[in-house]
Amino acid sequence: MSAVPLETFARDVAIKVLTKLDTSGYEPAATTRPEADVLADEKDRAKLEELKQLWLTDDDFTTAEFHAMRTVVLKRMKERQRKTVKRPIAVLEGIAGPEAEANWKKLEEDEDYERMNAIYRFLFAAVVVLPPTRKGRGFDTNRVDIKPNPLD
Numbered sequence: 001m002s003a004v005p006l007e008t009f010a011r012d013v014a015i016k017v018l019t020k021l022d023t024s025g026y027e028p029a030a031t032t033r034p035e036a037d038v039l040a041d042e043k044d045r046a047k048l049e050e051l052k053q054l055w056l057t058d059d060d061f062t063t064a065e066f067h068a069m070r071t072v073v074l075k076r077m078k079e080r081q082r083k084t085v086k087r088p089i090a091v092l093e094g095i096a097g098p099e100a101e102a103n104w105k106k107l108e109e110d111e112d113y114e115r116m117n118a119i120y121r122f123l124f125a126a127v128v129v130l131p132p133t134r135k136g137r138g139f140d141t142n143r144v145d146i147k148p149n150p151l152d
Contacts, residue, residue: 006127006144010120010124011104015100018097018123019098021096021100037080040076041080047073048074051069051070052066091115121149122149123149125147125148125149128145128147130144130145
């Protein structure tokens with residue numbers, strides 16, 4: 001599959017979504033984390049430091065054991081952080097609404113690729129290219145599965 005038709009297809013889908021999207025009811029992303037998560041992360045950081053000291057001082061504590069225990073703690077921390085991350089609705093300011101196509105063209109003219117990429121990341125969790133379903137040339141839209149991000 002060629003990149004140009006795929007990019008054009010993804011762009012058209014994004015513009016279609018942006019045209020129908022009303023951002024007025026959304027609040028900006030929270031910048032603070034719940035106190036319980038902050039405290040749990042502090043405890044886990046202390047646990048990581050204890051593990052490190054144990055590994056450095058105890059000859060019976062193997063590197064494999066250290067890594068196994070460390071992985072469990074890091075996974076817990078990442079899971080808490082993942083739950084508190086919110087995509088900033090601000091990336092859609094001045095883009096979404098009935099004028100989405102004209103606004104997008106302005107981004108293209110300004111070569112604001114960073115903002116366009118941020119909008120794609122806000123709207124889409126993934127763009128998956130599936131195996132061909134038919135033979136021949138031409139762009140097969142059935143091969144493209146765009147997974148949307150929840151807009152909450």
